[in-house]
Amino acid sequence: MRGLTKEYVIRRLFMYVLTIWLGSTLIFLIPRLVPGDPIAAMVTRMQQQAGYVENSAEIIAAWRARFGLDAPLSIQYLRFLRNSVTLDLGYSLTQFPTKVTEQISKSLPWTIGLLALATVISFILGNTIGALMAWRRTPRAVKSLLPLSLTFTSVPFFMLGILLLYVFAFGLKWFPVGGGYGRGVTMGLNLEFIGSALYHAVLPALAIIISSMGFWALGMRGMMITTAGEDYMVLADAKALTPARIFWGYGVRNSILPQVTALALALGGIVGGAVLVEYIFSYPGMGYLLYQGIVNNDYTIIQGVVFILILTTATAVLILDLLYPFVDPRISYQRR
Amino acid sequence: MTATTANAPATPKKASRLNRFDSPWLNSKFIAGLCMVGFAVLLGLIGPLFWDVTLARVASSPLNLPPIWAHPEGFPPPDPAHPLGTESSGRDMLAVLITGTPRSLMVGFIAAGIGLLVGITLGFLAGFKGGWIDAVIRTLCDAVIVIPSLLVLIVISSYVRQVDIVQMALLLALFAWAFPTRVIRAQALSMRERGYVRMARLSGASTFTIMYREMMPNMLPYLAASFSGAVSGAILAATSLEALGLGPTRIPTLGMTIFYSIRAAAILRGMWWWWGFPILMLMLIFTGFFMIATGLDEIANPRLRGLKAG
Amino acid sequence: MAAQNLPGTVGTITNGQPDPNAVLDVQELRVHYETPGGAVIAVNGVSFKVRRGETMGLVGESGCGKTTAAMAVLHMVQPPGRIVGGHIFINGTDIVPLSEAELREFRWRQAALIPQGAMNSLNPVMKVRDQIGDGIETHEGKQPKDVLKRRILDLFGTVGLSSRVYDLYPHELSGGMKQRVCIAMAIALNPPLVIADEPTSALDVVVQRIIAQTLLEVKARLNVSMILIGHDMGLQAQLVDRIAVMYAGNMAEIAPVKSAFAEPMHPYTQLLIASIPSIKHKKPLKVTEGLTHDLRNPPPGCMFQLRCPRAMDVCRQVRPPLRELKPDHQVACHLYA
Ligand SMILES: Nc1ncnc2c1ncn2[C@@H]1O[C@H](COP(=O)(O)OP(=O)(O)OP(=O)(O)O)[C@@H](O)[C@H]1O
Ligand code: SF4
Ligand SMILES: [Mg+2]
Numbered sequence: 008m009r010g011l012t013k014e015y016v017i018r019r020l021f022m023y024v025l026t027i028w029l030g031s032t033l034i035f036l037i038p039r040l041v042p043g044d045p046i047a048a049m050v051t052r053m054q055q056q057a058g059y060v061e062n063s064a065e066i067i068a069a070w071r072a073r074f075g076l077d078a079p080l081s082i083q084y085l086r087f088l089r090n091s092v093t094l095d096l097g098y099s100l101t102q103f104p105t106k107v108t109e110q111i112s113k114s115l116p117w118t119i120g121l122l123a124l125a126t127v128i129s130f131i132l133g134n135t136i137g138a139l140m141a142w143r144r145t146p147r148a149v150k151s152l153l154p155l156s157l158t159f160t161s162v163p164f165f166m167l168g169i170l171l172l173y174v175f176a177f178g179l180k181w182f183p184v185g186g187g188y189g190r191g192v193t194m195g196l197n198l199e200f201i202g203s204a205l206y207h208a209v210l211p212a213l214a215i216i217i218s219s220m221g222f223w224a225l226g227m228r229g230m231m232i233t234t235a236g237e238d239y240m241v242l243a244d245a246k247a248l249t250p251a252r253i254f255w256g257y258g259v260r261n262s263i264l265p266q267v268t269a270l271a272l273a274l275g276g277i278v279g280g281a282v283l284v285e286y287i288f289s290y291p292g293m294g295y296l297l298y299q300g301i302v303n304n305d306y307t308i309i310q311g312v313v314f315i316l317i318l319t320t321a322t323a324v325l326i327l328d329l330l331y332p333f334v335d336p337r338i339s340y341q342r343r
Numbered sequence: 344m345t346a347t348t349a350n351a352p353a354t355p356k357k358a359s360r361l362n363r364f365d366s367p368w369l370n371s372k373f374i375a376g377l378c379m380v381g382f383a384v385l386l387g388l389i390g391p392l393f394w395d396v397t398l399a400r401v402a403s404s405p406l407n408l409p410p411i412w413a414h415p416e417g418f419p420p421p422d423p424a425h426p427l428g429t430e431s432s433g434r435d436m437l438a439v440l441i442t443g444t445p446r447s448l449m450v451g452f453i454a455a456g457i458g459l460l461v462g463i464t465l466g467f468l469a470g471f472k473g474g475w476i477d478a479v480i481r482t483l484c485d486a487v488i489v490i491p492s493l494l495v496l497i498v499i500s501s502y503v504r505q506v507d508i509v510q511m512a513l514l515l516a517l518f519a520w521a522f523p524t525r526v527i528r529a530q531a532l533s534m535r536e537r538g539y540v541r542m543a544r545l546s547g548a549s550t551f552t553i554m555y556r557e558m559m560p561n562m563l564p565y566l567a568a569s570f571s572g573a574v575s576g577a578i579l580a581a582t583s584l585e586a587l588g589l590g591p592t593r594i595p596t597l598g599m600t601i602f603y604s605i606r607a608a609a610i611l612r613g614m615w616w617w618w619g620f621p622i623l624m625l626m627l628i629f630t631g632f633f634m635i636a637t638g639l640d641e642i643a644n645p646r647l648r649g650l651k652a653g
Numbered sequence: 654m655a656a657q658n659l660p661g662t663v664g665t666i667t668n669g670q671p672d673p674n675a676v677l678d679v680q681e682l683r684v685h686y687e688t689p690g691g692a693v694i695a696v697n698g699v700s701f702k703v704r705r706g707e708t709m710g711l712v713g714e715s716g717c718g719k720t721t722a723a724m725a726v727l728h729m730v731q732p733p734g735r736i737v738g739g740h741i742f743i744n745g746t747d748i749v750p751l752s753e754a755e756l757r758e759f760r761w762r763q764a765a766l767i768p769q770g771a772m773n774s775l776n777p778v779m780k781v782r783d784q785i786g787d788g789i790e791t792h793e794g795k796q797p798k799d800v801l802k803r804r805i806l807d808l809f810g811t812v813g814l815s816s817r818v819y820d821l822y823p824h825e826l827s828g829g830m831k832q833r834v835c836i837a838m839a840i841a842l843n844p845p846l847v848i849a850d851e852p853t854s855a856l857d858v859v860v861q862r863i864i865a866q867t868l869l870e871v872k873a874r875l876n877v878s879m880i881l882i883g884h885d886m887g888l889q890a891q892l893v894d895r896i897a898v899m900y901a902g903n904m905a906e907i908a909p910v911k912s913a914f915a916e917p918m919h920p921y922t923q924l925l926i927a928s929i930p931s932i933k934h935k936k937p938l939k940v941t942e943g944l945t946h947d948l949r950n951p952p953p954g955c956m957f958q959l960r961c962p963r964a965m966d967v968c969r970q971v972r973p974p975l976r977e978l979k980p981d982h983q984v985a986c987h988l989y990a
Contacts, residue, residue: 022482022485022486025486026490029483030490030491033495034498038498038502038503161630161633163579163582163625165583165586166601166625172610173610177610184611228647229644232647237773238769238772238773238774239773239775239776241731241774242768242774242775244760246760246788247757247760247791247792248787249757252791256779256787260779261777264778274489274491275490275491275492276492278494282494297497301497301587301588302588306501310498316491316494317491320490321490334778336777336778337822
């Protein structure tokens with residue numbers, strides 16, 4: 008049977024759950040293992056603020072129950088797991104009666120949009136460049152220009168973001184210095200908003216694209232060099248297929264497979280990097296929300312944002328994994 | 344076999360002799376990368392001999408001085424006593440670079456060192472023992488790689504605001520082992536399939552001996568590449584945390600300097616030297632490690648060297 | 654050194670004019686691989702012909718330049734190799750000077766390849782039908798789906814593949830099936846010339862015989878001319894009409910298969926035939942050490958001198974030209990001067 012086998016899907020689902028469990032356990036456990044009790048401090052702090060909020064006593068009681076500060080660690084942990092599974096992330100500490108999930112649901116689309124846009128462009132661009140770098144028939148002039156695209160490989164996204172911000176927003180004033188859309192634009196499915204959002208996304212996306220495409224290009228170049236030595240490439244030449252068909256259908260099509268795996272492995276790093284880009288550009292996504300959580304010591308926001316981002320990343324990886332057998336027909340036969 | 348080699352014409356012998364002169368380690372990218380990282384290391388080592396590092400303290404210098412070659416409007420004239428300028432709380436940028444660079448490097452080296460040690464142990468164990476040990480290690484590894492480690496570190500360090508460099512490095516090492524483990528496991532697996540390890544096994548050598556005598560030398564480029572990748576990964580994570588205002592606060596690190604500059608809106612005030620020099624330094628370090636890793640990759644896979652792909 | 658090119662072996666008519674009776678007329682072909690240590694002279698002035706409807710065997714030990722010569726015939730020597738001299742006439746047209754675009758017109762239509770290593774010659778991510786189909790459609794333009802399918806299934810019939818294979822991926826096929834797919838691909842456009850590079854070497858003995866049988870049938874049915882490269886002298890004896898023996902980039906002997914086996918003239922051919930294992934007559938294996946010279950630096954004189962049991966003084970100085978000693982039987986050896 009081709010495509011998805013039961014064993015494969017079960018294995019991937021297991022990895023999915025394991026990843027999320029591991030990530031959330033780390034963010035639960037480590038803060039509790041270090042000396043000091045930040046949560047006690049947090050509740051105290053909340054009590055000070057909550058003097059102004061109606062029903063504060065009840066809410067604080069609910070909070071105490073949520074953190075179960077009096078309960079043993081194991082009970083706390085089980086509750087934490089239950090709350091995670093039900094996506095009950097509690098209340099924001101600084102904007103007290105607001106639920107964390109409410110804030111996140113406003114921010115998450117921005118992050119997913121930016122990341123998806125930037126990652127897809129960077130992946131396509133980088134892989135094409137890398138493939139052309141290794142392709143025998145690439146015109147000499149093009150070939151000599153391609154390595155330029157590698158200049159900013161390995162420069163962290165956010166540092167490139169600062170450079171772009173300085174040059175194109177502060178210096179040349181071509182792009183806005185931050186935000187997700189222009190002032191006075193109403194959010195919604197209208198052209199003005201979409202245009203404004205895209206305009207504001209250019210620099211943050213460029214920061215991610217420029218510094219990550221070299222990674223794809225180098226990986227692809229290596230794979231194409233390996234693929235070029237394969238017997239099926241020789242036979243494709245002997246069959247006198249058009250160069251475009253050999254390049255895409257034989258060369259790239261085979262070389263891209265390890266790159267898809269690499270994408271799954273790199274996604275966690277990309278998400279982490281994007282969080283900082285959002286912070287630099289005050290982009291209204293999860294990264295900016297996270298930064299505000301850090302500034303305000305809003306631990307529920309921090310925990311909630313990170314948990315949801317871990318969940319999102321793992322889900323994206325799961326989707327990639329489940330799509331993989333459709334691009335590589337051999338996969339159901341060999342255990343990865 | 345031996346007879347043939349002994350009688351063989353001069354070709355292969357000459358080739359290998361040539362190779363010894365023309366050692367693959369003399370890879371230009373590798374060497375350029377080493378030089379870049381070396382420069383950063385040297386700056387931290389001998390910089391304090393030539394420059395007063397106490398100028399990195401707050402209010403040790405006049406505020407907002409531009410570098411000596413720049414004359415931006417709205418800023419005081421540059422002062423030769425502060426060649427790279429100063430920032431808004433009166434730190435001398437050169438002193439900041441000299442004190443901050445080695446701290447970033449140290450965090451990276453410690454974290455990567457621990458990560459690599461764990462990676463070697465687990466990677467060899469998995470690749471060599473196989474079976475359920477391999478399954479467990481591989482699964483754990485894949486899971487850890489998928490988790491956005493920076494975010495977990497953000498959570499941890501937002502609770503634990505005061506960490507020193509070693510604690511920071513330990514935290515980073517929590518994630519630094521996964522990639523090396525993966526790489527080393529794959530290499531160990533492929534080497535296990537190759538003849539010489541099997542031969543050594545048949546001749547009764549212990550697992551340990553096989554690991555260190557037979558496999559290590561062949562793995563050297565991969566280990567070194569993993570290490571340099573892990574160092575720059577750890578420095579990136581540390582810098583990112585610092586840039587968010589987390590991590591060690593008492594000492595000016597490069598990331599912390601970037602954080603202060605962002606908080607003070609240095610980008611929009613045109614004080615490029617405030618964030619520019621730390622970023623330049625970090626770019627040098629990252630590019631250096633990156634070139635080391637690329638060079639090592641070419642050393643390990645000769646096919647990548649030229650662009651002679653057919 | 655590439656510079657000290659000695660006069661190569663001389664074929665019968667190597668006058669730069671194509672032989673009208675030959676599908677393929679290779680004259681004075683030279684192929685070098687440019688390596689850092691100097692040019693490897695893989696094919697050193699080789700001439701041979703393939704007549705219409707004939708199967709010519711090309712034998713010689715590993716590394717003697719068979720694949721290189723075959724790839725040169727398609728003008729597809731893999732880098733860093735290149736054709737540095739000679740003519741390759743296919744149906745009267747010299748393909749050596751042709752441009753890449755002109756070559757694409759000619760390849761696969763005029764000369765198809767059954768590659769060495771069919772195991773890895775199929776694109777692993779493409780269904781078999783698409784890999785046969787893309788060759789056809791590239792040369793003949795887009796075709797209606799059902800027409801193409803009919804045609805591919807017909808090809809399957811010719812090479813003895815079940816129609817089930819149509820929808821499979823390469824990794825779902827056995828080695829023998831992959832080899833058949835490669836044969837089907839090669840004859841898809843009915844080319845006048847098919848080059849089969851060791852089509853059986855990676856297969857087990859039984860499958861080898863079956864594939865050989867398939868090749869014979871295909872040849873009989875389509876009347877193609879074929880170059881059959883191989884090591885296996887036994888198989889060659891059954892399959893080919895004429896046999897060409899190469900040694901270290903040079904042609905040693907070309908003869909009709911019967912006389913080559915009955916009365917081999919070149920000492921290297923004699924050695925090859927003597928080392929065919931036989932059950933009837935048990936004989937000690939005649940193996941000469943791998944004392945080949947460095948292909949980058951061929952010695953003056955005969956290429957075989959280091960291993961030749963009958964080498965003479967003249968052999969170390971003068972390169973023996975390929976001469977027709979008997980009707981249709983050419984040998985390059987000083988023994989018959
Ligand atoms: N890419 C290359 N670079 C350098 N030398 C090469 C290259 N490819 C082949 N050669 C040399 O050219 C010579 C002829 O190689 P070729 O592949 O044509 O031999 P062959 O007769 O087909 O051998 P086999 O029976 O093993 O297939 C060999 O000595 C080989 O070392
Ligand atoms: S020419 Fe001389 S060396 Fe060469 S095969 Fe004939 S006898 Fe042997
Ligand atoms: Mg060959």
